[in-house]
Amino acid sequence: MADLNRKPGLTFYLACSWLTLVLLCSLCAGFLPFPFTLDQIDSDHLAALPGGAHLLGTDAMGRDILTRLFFGSRISLIVGSCAPLLGLVVGLLLGMPAAWFRGWSERLVLTVTDIILAFPALIFLLVFTSVLGPSLTTITLGLGLLLSPRFIRVVRANTARLREREFVLAARISGAQEVSILLKEVLPNIMGPLLAYTLVVTGYVIVVEGGLAFLGLSVPSPAPSWGGMIATGRDVLEEAPHVAIIPMATMFLTVLAVNLLGDRLGRRYDRS
Amino acid sequence: MQLIWRKLLHLLVVLLAVSALTFVMTDRLPADIAAEISGRGATAADLAEVRERLGLNRPVLSRYASWLGGVCKGKLGNSLATELPVTESLRSHLPVTLELLLLSQFFALLLAFPAGIVTAWRAGSRLDRLTGTFAFACASLPNYALAMGLVLLFSLKLKLLPATGYTPLNISLAANLKGFLLPALAISLVEWVILMRVLRSDLIATLKEDYILLARCKGLPAWRILLVHALRPSLFTFITVLGMQAASLIGGAVIIESIFALPGIGRLLVNAIFAQDYPLIQGTVLLITLAYVLINFFVDICYGLLDPRVRRGVENG
Amino acid sequence: MIGVDRQLLDISNLTVELRSQRGGIRPVDSVSFSLERGKTLALVGESGSGKSMLCRAILGLVPSQGEILYNGHIAGQLSTAAMNRIRGREIGVVLQDPLSSLNPVMTIASQIMEPMRCHLKLSKRASLEKAFRLLEAVGIPRPQERMDCYPHQISGGMRQRVAIAIALACDPQLLIADEPTTALDVTVQAEILGLLSRLQRERHMALLLVSHDLGVVAGIADEIAVMYAGRIVEQGPAKVLFERMRMRYTRALFDAIPRIDDPPNRKLPSIPDQPPDFAALPPGCRFAPRCASAGEICRSEYPPLQVDNDDRHRYACWFPCNNENQDSPHATTQRHDVENKL
Numbered sequence: 001m002a003d004l005n006r007k008p009g010l011t012f013y014l015a016c017s018w019l020t021l022v023l024l025c026s027l028c029a030g031f032l033p034f035p036f037t038l039d040q041i042d043s044d045h046l047a048a049l050p051g052g053a054h055l056l057g058t059d060a061m062g063r064d065i066l067t068r069l070f071f072g073s074r075i076s077l078i079v080g081s082c083a084p085l086l087g088l089v090v091g092l093l094l095g096m097p098a099a100w101f102r103g104w105s106e107r108l109v110l111t112v113t114d115i116i117l118a119f120p121a122l123i124f125l126l127v128f129t130s131v132l133g134p135s136l137t138t139i140t141l142g143l144g145l146l147l148s149p150r151f152i153r154v155v156r157a158n159t160a161r162l163r164e165r166e167f168v169l170a171a172r173i174s175g176a177q178e179v180s181i182l183l184k185e186v187l188p189n190i191m192g193p194l195l196a197y198t199l200v201v202t203g204y205v206i207v208v209e210g211g212l213a214f215l216g217l218s219v220p221s222p223a224p225s226w227g228g229m230i231a232t233g234r235d236v237l238e239e240a241p242h243v244a245i246i247p248m249a250t251m252f253l254t255v256l257a258v259n260l261l262g263d264r265l266g267r268r269y270d271r272s
Numbered sequence: 273m274q275l276i277w278r279k280l281l282h283l284l285v286v287l288l289a290v291s292a293l294t295f296v297m298t299d300r301l302p303a304d305i306a307a308e309i310s311g312r313g314a315t316a317a318d319l320a321e322v323r324e325r326l327g328l329n330r331p332v333l334s335r336y337a338s339w340l341g342g343v344c345k346g347k348l349g350n351s352l353a354t355e356l357p358v359t360e361s362l363r364s365h366l367p368v369t370l371e372l373l374l375l376s377q378f379f380a381l382l383l384a385f386p387a388g389i390v391t392a393w394r395a396g397s398r399l400d401r402l403t404g405t406f407a408f409a410c411a412s413l414p415n416y417a418l419a420m421g422l423v424l425l426f427s428l429k430l431k432l433l434p435a436t437g438y439t440p441l442n443i444s445l446a447a448n449l450k451g452f453l454l455p456a457l458a459i460s461l462v463e464w465v466i467l468m469r470v471l472r473s474d475l476i477a478t479l480k481e482d483y484i485l486l487a488r489c490k491g492l493p494a495w496r497i498l499l500v501h502a503l504r505p506s507l508f509t510f511i512t513v514l515g516m517q518a519a520s521l522i523g524g525a526v527i528i529e530s531i532f533a534l535p536g537i538g539r540l541l542v543n544a545i546f547a548q549d550y551p552l553i554q555g556t557v558l559l560i561t562l563a564y565v566l567i568n569f570f571v572d573i574c575y576g577l578l579d580p581r582v583r584r585g586v587e588n589g
Numbered sequence: 590m591i592g593v594d595r596q597l598l599d600i601s602n603l604t605v606e607l608r609s610q611r612g613g614i615r616p617v618d619s620v621s622f623s624l625e626r627g628k629t630l631a632l633v634g635e636s637g638s639g640k641s642m643l644c645r646a647i648l649g650l651v652p653s654q655g656e657i658l659y660n661g662h663i664a665g666q667l668s669t670a671a672m673n674r675i676r677g678r679e680i681g682v683v684l685q686d687p688l689s690s691l692n693p694v695m696t697i698a699s700q701i702m703e704p705m706r707c708h709l710k711l712s713k714r715a716s717l718e719k720a721f722r723l724l725e726a727v728g729i730p731r732p733q734e735r736m737d738c739y740p741h742q743i744s745g746g747m748r749q750r751v752a753i754a755i756a757l758a759c760d761p762q763l764l765i766a767d768e769p770t771t772a773l774d775v776t777v778q779a780e781i782l783g784l785l786s787r788l789q790r791e792r793h794m795a796l797l798l799v800s801h802d803l804g805v806v807a808g809i810a811d812e813i814a815v816m817y818a819g820r821i822v823e824q825g826p827a828k829v830l831f832e833r834m835r836m837r838y839t840r841a842l843f844d845a846i847p848r849i850d851d852p853p854n855r856k857l858p859s860i861p862d863q864p865p866d867f868a869a870l871p872p873g874c875r876f877a878p879r880c881a882s883a884g885e886i887c888r889s890e891y892p893p894l895q896v897d898n899d900d901r902h903r904y905a906c907w908f909p910c911n912n913e914n915q916d917s918p919h920a921t922t923q924r925h926d927v928e929n930k931l
Contacts, residue, residue: 111282115289118561120523122538123553126545127297207414211527214416215542230417234531237420238428248417256412263408482689489648489684490704490755491677493670504694 012264015257022254026073036064047240059229059243060236068224069250075218075225076254079140080206084151084198086144091151091194096182098152099159109156113149121146126217136219139212143205154197158190192269199262203255210251226251279572283565290561291554295336298545298553339554348558349551351544358555361540366559368438369536372459372528373521375452377514379460380467387464388471388510389498395476403468411465416527419458423531426454436533455532459525463517470513474506515571523560596623596658597763597795598647603655605639605646614867616642617653618819626762629789629796631810631827633803633842637864639819640799644767647797648676660762677708681756681794683785685768687748691740697724697751698736704758723754728784746777753784757792764789767799782809803839804846807831812901815839818865818875821894825902835897835909838876874907882908 035053036042042054042062050057056065098109128142129135162168162185171181210227212218218225226247233244342349348358387407391400427435433454439447478484479502487497526538537556544552605617616639624630634640646653649664649672657664659675667675676682684690692700701720705711711719717736724732727750740748749769756764766785770778786809789796800806806813807827814824815838823836834840844858862879871877877887884907892905 111285114282114286115293118286118564119290119293120541120557120560122523122526123294123541123545123557124297126542127300131297131300203412210414211416214527215530227414227416230420234420237424241424244417244420248414248420252409252413252417255414256409259408259412482684482686483692485650486682486684486690486752486755487692488650489676489680489682490707491673491675491680492703492707493673496707501692501695 011260015260018253018257019261022073022250023077025070026077029070029074032070034064034067034070036067039063047236047243049240049242050246056246057240057242059232060240061232065229065243065246068229069226069247072224072226072229072247073250073254075136075223076206076209076251078136079143079209080202080258082140083143083205084147084201086140087147087151087201088194088198090144090148091155092187094148095152095155096159096186099156100163100178100182100186106156109152113152116146116149125212129217134217134220139209139218143208147201147205150201151194151197154194155190158193159186162186162189193266196262196266196269199258199265203258203262206251206255206258276573279569283569286565287558287561291340291558292336294554294557295339296332298548298550299332339551343558348555351552352549353544353547353552358551361552362537362555362559365535365537365540367441368534369522369525369529369538371441371448371452372455372525372534372536373518375456376459376463376521377518379456380464380517381514383460383464384467384471388468388475389503391468392472392475392479393494393498395472407465407468410461413462415458415462416531418461419455419528419531422454422458436531438532438534451532451534455525455528455534458528458531459521466513466517467510470509471506474509475502478502478506511574512571515567515574519564519567522563523556597626597660598624598797599656599658600647601656603643603646603653603657605642605651605653609868611868616819616867617646619655620816620819620821622814622821622824624763624795624797626795627790627793628811629786629798629809631806631813632797632799632816633801633806633813634816635801635860635864638801638816640801640816641767643816644682644765644797644799647765648680648682674708677704678759679762681758681761681764683749683752683756683764683766683769686772687745687752688740688772690752691748691755693740696737696739697743701751701755701758704755708759719758720754723757724751726757726788727751727754728780729754745773746780749773749777749781750784753781753788757788760792761794763795763797765797765799768801769798770805771801778805785809802846803842815842818870819867820875820905822876822906823902823904825897825899825904829897829899829902833897833902835902835904836876836906837880837882837908837910839904840910841880874905884908 040063042048042058042064044062046058046062047060048054048058050065054064054066056069058064059068094109094112098106124146125139125142129138132138132141168181168185171185172178176184206226209218209225210230213225213227214231216228216231218227229247230244230251233241233247236243339349346359348362350357351361354361387403391403394400423435426433433450435454438451441448475498484497484502487501492501523538523541525536526542528534529536529539530542537560541553541556541560543549544556600623601621603617603620604615606613606615618639620643622630632640632643642651645651647657649657649667659679662675664672691697695703698717698720701723702711702713702716705716705719706713709716721732721736724735729735729747729750735743735747735751740751743751749772753769756766764785769785770781773781782805785796785798788794796809798806798810803813810827812825813827813830814821815836816822817838823830823834823839830839831843834843838860841858841860845860847857860879865875865878871888873886873888873890874880874883874892877883880887887907890907892907894903894905896903
C-alpha cells in the first residue's frame, strides 16, 4: 500500500518501539519490584479506575492490573513466538522435501496437511491439554502442531517456485547433491518470505492464545494472561469497562505492531 | 471427471482419518465418564454396570468400527448426557451456526468487495492508504475483544441491540436478526480484511495486464474496465478464501457463540467435550469436518467454471 | 469537423516525467511532431527509447507536460469523459502482443462490439453486423465461425487482425500501432503491415506506426521519426531520410538490418553496449557512449535539431553522416531498393 521504496516511516519505528517495550517488560517482570503481587487482593479497591497506587487500576477481584499485564505479556510472547517457530520447523522439515522430491512423499504430506487442517482445532487443543495437563509447554506444542499445515503449505509454495530456476539447474549441473542444493540454495531464498509469514502468524497466535484463555483453556490461574484478563473483565463490562479495555488495548497494540512488521517484511519480498 | 472422483476419494480419506483420530483422542481423556453419569455414591458394581451398558469395556477399534457402521446407516448414537439422538442435537444447533455464517460472510463481502475494487483502482492513493490502515487495525483485533466492544457500545450504552440470546426465526424475524447482528459484525469486521487484501492484490496484478491497457485505450469507462474486464480473472483467491473462512466458521465460532449465548455447533462441541459426551463429540466433529471438506471441494470445482483456460490446468493446482 | 489544413495530431514539447527511487526520469523528453490524415508516421527506436511511453502520453494515459492537440482541441483541457470519447472514437490502438492484449475470457465478437456499443451506442444487432464486416475487412476467412471463439483458440496472425478490427470499430481518424508485428512470425509480418497500409488508405486515416525495426517501416511510412533515449534525433520524409541519413544512430539502425542478398557469414553490425539508463544520462549527446564517431563536443553538449537540405528533414548530430562517401557497406543497394519500394 505505501510505496515500498520509502524509508521505514514513523509507524514502523513506533511498532518496533512498542514491541521492544513489551519484550522488556516480559523479560524484567521477574526482577522488577512491583508494589503488588499477582494475586494480591486489595479489597478496598475493587475494580478501581486507574490512578493512585494502582497505576492502571484493579480488576473485579481487586488485583492490580499493571502487574498482571506485565506477567501476562510473558505468556503471550512465549506462546506467540515459540508456537510459530515450531510450526516453521515442521513446515521446513516436511514441506521442503515434499515440494522438492514430489511423488508419493508430496501426496502423503499433502494428505496429512489436509487432515490436520480439517480437524477442529479446538477439540485438538482441548484434548491435548486435558491429556497432558494444561501448561505453557502443552499449549505451545499444541498450537505449534496445529500451525504446521499452514507452514507446510507456504514452504511448499515457495520451494516449488524455485524448483525450476536457473541457479538450481546450475548447481545441479555442477554436481551438487540434492540435499545440499536444498540447504544451500533454496533455504536461504525462502527464508525471507517465510519470516514475514511467521511474524504474521505470531500476531494470530497471540490472538488465539487470548481466545483460549478467554474460554478458560489456557494456562491456568494464577498465571495471568491477557486473554484471561479480558475474560474476567466481561463480568463487569458495564460498571468497570477499563478492566477489559486495558488488556484489550495492550493485546491490540502488540498484535498490530507484529502485523506491521510482518507486512513490511512481506512486501519487501513480494516485489521479487 | 476422473479428477472429481479422485478428489472425492481424498475427501473420504480425510473424513475417516479425522473421525478415527477423534475417537482415539477422546478415549484418552482422563475423566471417568461412568462416574460422571452414575453420580456420587455409586458403588463399584454400579460403575461396572454403566460401563457395560455404554460398551466402554470394548477395545477402541471395535467401538470405532461399530460407530462407523452406525454412520453408514445414518445413526450417530445418543448423547450420553441427554439421552437424545445426536442427530437431533445437531439438527437443532446447525441452523444457528449456518445463519451466523451466512450473515457474517455477507457483511464481510459487503465491506471487502467495494473496498478491494476501489483501493486496487486507486492503488497508492490516500484512500488506499487510509483503507489499508483501517484494515490493519481491524485485522489486529481479536474478535472476542471486538465483540465485547460492540456489546459495550450497542447493548450496554446505547441499548439498541441485545447482548445475548437467540430467538428462532419462526418466532420473530426482527428479533432473530437483531440477535445475530452483533455477533455477525464481530466476525465480519475481522474477516473482511483478508478478503479485501486478496481481492486488491489480484486486481492490481490483473490491472497491469495488456488487455486492461487496451481497454483503457478503447476509452471504456472505469467502472466497465473494473467490473467487466478486470474482476473475473481476479476472483480466484477471493473465492478460495471466502470458502475457507466459511468452512472454518462451522466449528470455529465457538467464542462468539459463547459470548452471545447462541446455541450453535461450536458451543455444542465445547460443551460435549467438557461433559465428555463421546457420541456427541464424534457426531459433531464428523459434521464439522464434513462441512469443511465439502466446501473446499466445491470451491475447487468453481475454479474450473470461472476460467475456461483453468479447466485444463486444474490438475496442476 | 476537421479543417483541411489543420493537423489531426499536433504535439509540441511533449514530456513525460516519472519519479523513480533514483530521481526523476524522462522517458519522453520534448518531443514534437505532427500528423495529418492519410499519412503514416513511423516512430523508430530501440526498446527502452520511450516509444511506448510516448504513445501512452498521446492517449492521455499518463500525465504529461507540453501540448497535445487533437483536431485543434487541447488534450489537457478535456474532461475524462471527453478524453474517453476521443480514445474510443477518434483513435484506434493496436498493441504488440495480441495474445496478451485481447481479453482471454471474452469472445472475439464481444470485444469488437464493446467500443461500438459504448461509444456509438449501437444496438446489439447493429454492432454484431458491423463486427462481422470488420472481420471481413481485416481479412479473416469465415468470420461467422470465429465470432464466438476465444482469443487463445485462433492463430497469432489472426489474433492481430482481430486486434486491428477492434481498433477500427468506431471508424477512428487516427490509428496507433505499437510494434504490431514484433510478436508475429516473419511471414505474417508482411501481411499485417500490408493490411495496415491498405486500411489506412481506404479509410483515409492517419497512422502512427511504432517499431524498433527500420526495415519494417521502410515500405509503408511517409515520414519517419527516430527516437533515442526519449528524444527525437532525426525526423523527415521517408524518402529523404533514407537517401540522406544524417544522424549516426539512424545510420547504425539502418546498418543493422540484415539483407537477404548479404554474403553468407557476414557479421551483422550491431550497436554496441546497452540502451541508455534514463536515470544516468550523459550531459551531451545521449548516443555518444555507443557512437563510433563521437567527438569531445558530443560528450559535453547536446546537439540541437538542425535542418538539412529539405526543411522537413531535421537531425541532431555534431558529426552527421556524409552520405556522399561510403559509410555503409551496402548504402547504394539499400537506397536503390528503398526508392523502388516508395
